[in-house]
Each structure stands twice: as structure tokens, then as C-alpha cells.
Amino acid sequence: MVNIRDLDPSASPLDYYGSELRRLREAAGLKQGQLGDIIFCAASLIGQIETARKVPTREFSERVDAALGTGGVFSRLVGLVLRSQLPTWFQAFAEMEAKATYISSFQAQLVYGLLQTEEYARAVLQAGWSDKLDEAVAARMERQRILRRERPPLVWVVLDEGVLHRPFGSREVMRSQLLHLLEFGDRREVRIQVLPFTAGQHPATVGSFTVLRFERDPDVVYAESYGLANVTANPETVRDCAHRYDHLQAAALSVEQSAALIARVREERYGDHQEPDRRVVA
Numbered sequence: 001m002v003n004i005r006d007l008d009p010s011a012s013p014l015d016y017y018g019s020e021l022r023r024l025r026e027a028a029g030l031k032q033g034q035l036g037d038i039i040f041c042a043a044s045l046i047g048q049i050e051t052a053r054k055v056p057t058r059e060f061s062e063r064v065d066a067a068l069g070t071g072g073v074f075s076r077l078v079g080l081v082l083r084s085q086l087p088t089w090f091q092a093f094a095e096m097e098a099k100a101t102y103i104s105s106f107q108a109q110l111v112y113g114l115l116q117t118e119e120y121a122r123a124v125l126q127a128g129w130s131d132k133l134d135e136a137v138a139a140r141m142e143r144q145r146i147l148r149r150e151r152p153p154l155v156w157v158v159l160d161e162g163v164l165h166r167p168f169g170s171r172e173v174m175r176s177q178l179l180h181l182l183e184f185g186d187r188r189e190v191r192i193q194v195l196p197f198t199a200g201q202h203p204a205t206v207g208s209f210t211v212l213r214f215e216r217d218p219d220v221v222y223a224e225s226y227g228l229a230n231v232t233a234n235p236e237t238v239r240d241c242a243h244r245y246d247h248l249q250a251a252a253l254s255v256e257q258s259a260a261l262i263a264r265v266r267e268e269r270y271g272d273h274q275e276p277d278r279r280v281v282a
Contacts, residue, residue: 007019007051007052011052012052012084013077013080013081013083013084014052014055014081014084014085015052016077017049017052017056017074017077017078017081018049018050018051018052019050020073020074020077021046021049021050021056021064021074022050024068024070024073025046025050025068028068030068031043032046032047032050035064035067035068038067039060039063039064039066039067040063041060041063045060055081055082055085055132055134055135055138056074056078056081057078057138058075058078058082058142060078061074061075061077061078062074062075079142079145082135082138082139082142083095083139083142083143085132085135085136085138085139086136086139086140086143089224089228089229090224090229092229092231093222093229093231094143096212096214096220096222096231097114097143097146097210097212098143098146099214099217100153100212100213100214101153101154101213101214101215102153102154102156102212102213103153103154103155103156103210103211103212103213104155104156104157104210104211104213104242104245105155105156105157105158105208105209105210105211106157106158106160106195106204106208106209106210106244106245106248107157107158107159107160107163107208108160108162108163108204108207108208109160109162109163109166109207109208110124110163110166110168110208111159111163111177111181112155112157112159112210113140113143113144114143114144114146114147114155115155115157115180115181115184115190115192116140116144116177116180117173117176117177117180118137118141119169119173119176119177120168120169120173120174120176120177120180121137121140121141122137122169123168123169123173124168125137125140127168147187147189147190152189153189154189154191155189155190155191156190156191156193156249157190157191157192157193158193158194158195158245158248158249158252159192159193159194159195159258160194160195161194161195161196161197161261162197164178164194164261164262164265164269165265165269167270171270172270174266174269174270175266175270175271178262178263178265178266178270179266181262182259182262182263182266185255185259191255192255192258192259192262193249193252193253193254193255193258194252194253194257194258194261194262195248195251195252195253196252196253196261199251199252202247202248202251203244203247203248204244204245204248206223207223208223208224209221209222209223209241209244209245210222210223211238211241211242211245218233218235218238219233219238219242220232220233220238221233221234221237221238221241
């Protein structure tokens with residue numbers, strides 16, 4: 001039998017979700033196993049979520065809403081729960097990112113988080129020694145829901161060419177990730193440029209940064225280092241970073257040329273070709 005512990009619903013979004021799940025399940029006259037049978041999961045999983053020991057997924061939440069007739073309560077709550085799984089120092093930026101109308105980002109090391117596949121994100125987070133890998137991946141995927149809104153933000157990303165060549169995960173993970181970037185070519189609100197190695201020196205040698213613009217609030221700049229985030233609305237800093245970004249865009253390949261380079265690197269570096277046979281022939 002699942003060990004039940006009392007939760008303080010105000011302690012965190014996860015605790016609130018768990019307490020509401022238990023309350024509404026019991027109000028429906030269902031035991032954990034019975035609800036599990038309805039939504040095709042183990043009773044132990046429901047118990048872990050009710051006691052805030054496991055983070056629910058969006059699919060789980062949608063099934064619970066349908067089973068309990070809650071009118072989308074858990075589908076709405078799960079967004080807050082997943083966002084709470086982001087590093088504390090990153091949560092403020094994620095909230096601003098979700099409200100931005102224009103996002104311009106230069107990435108020197110990685111594909112921008114909003115454009116990552118789940119497998120690539122898992123490899124990146126694993127390399128970064130994430131404590132709770134599954135939860136961290138789910139939270140990153142949840143961030144991307146802003147691109148599926150009726151009115152998504154305009155996202156313009158400049159990737160250093162090294163990002164394409166730096167493998168995270170297997171060859172197939174990288175093939176899928178680069179294909180995912182190419183698929184954004186059909187999205188008018190997403191533009192991807194590549195800053196080629198041939199561009200040489202550029203004004204963003206300090207590292208990656210992102211500029212967020214809003215309809216009514218001041219623009220902000222975001223940059224990060226190990227376990228730290230720097231978010232500022234200082235007009236001079238914002239103006240300086242916007243100016244640097246303009247230079248990066250000018251030095252980068254066009255959107256069409258960038259797509260061609262991404263496709264070429266995908267095939268040449270991560271293609272399905274066989275490795276040469278290096279066995280010594282007598």
C-alpha cells in the first residue's frame with residue numbers, strides 16, 4: 001500500500017498538484033488503483049505524484065482531467081509544476097521568455113533551448129550534471145509550448161557554426177536535432193542563421209546572450225554562467241547587446257544559406273555512411 005504523507009499545498013506547485021489530485025480522486029470515490037486502471041498507469045505512480053515524490057507529465061494530467069471530469073484543472077496546473085522544476089536561478093528568465101513578443105539569441109555552444117529536440121536536451125542536461133534528469137528534460141520541453149501558441153513570439157537565433165559540429169548524444173541524436181532546425185524553415189515566426197567559422201572575429205566573444213522584447217515592458221538581456229543568471233534591463237547594456245546582435249546577424253549566413261550549411265553538416269558529419277574498414281589486410 002502506498003505510504004501517504006500529509007502535504008502542505010502551499011509549499012510548492014508540486015505539493016499543490018499532489019494534494020489536489022488526492023482530494024479530487026477521493027471526491028470521485030476512486031482508489032489509486034482504480035484511477036490507475038482508468039488512465040492506464042500504476043497505482044504506485046499516482047501515489048508518488050500525490051505525495052510530491054514524482055513530477056506529473058502533461059499527458060498524465062490530461063488523462064486525469066478526462067477521468068475525473070475536472071475541466072482541465074490538472075492540464076493547467078502541470079505547466080506551473082514543470083516550470084518549478086527549472087533551476088531556481090533560471091525560473092525568472094523562463095517567465096519573461098514566455099511573455100516576450102520578440103526573442104533574439106546568440107548561441108556559441110548549444111542549440112537554443114526552445115529549438116532543442118527532447119533527445120538533444122537530455123544529452124545536454126546530462127552533460128551538465130542535472131540532478132533530476134527526467135524532470136529537467138520535461139521542464140525544457142514545457143518551455144517550448146510558447147512556440148505552439150496562437151500568437152507565438154518571433155524568435156531569431158544566430159548559432160555559431162561550432163554548435164553544429166559539437167555532438168551531444170549519438171550520431172542519430174544530432175541528425176534528428178539538425179533536421180529539427182531545418183523544419184523550422186516552414187515557420188515564419190522562427191528564423192535561424194549560422195555564424196560561419198569564416199566570419200572570423202566577432203563582437204560576442206564573451207559568450208551566448210539573449211535579448212527579450214515585450215509589448216509594454218522594457219527590453220531585457222539574459223546571459224548565464226555556472227549556476228548563475230544575469231538578467232538586466234539596464235538601457236546601456238540592452239543597447240550594447242542589441243548592437244552586438246545586429247553585427248552578428250550581418251556577419252552570419254542568410255537564413256537560406258544557413259539551412260544549406262545545416263543540411264550539409266548533417267549529412268557529412270552525422271550521415272548514415274559506414275565507418276571505413278581499418279582492419280589490416282595480410
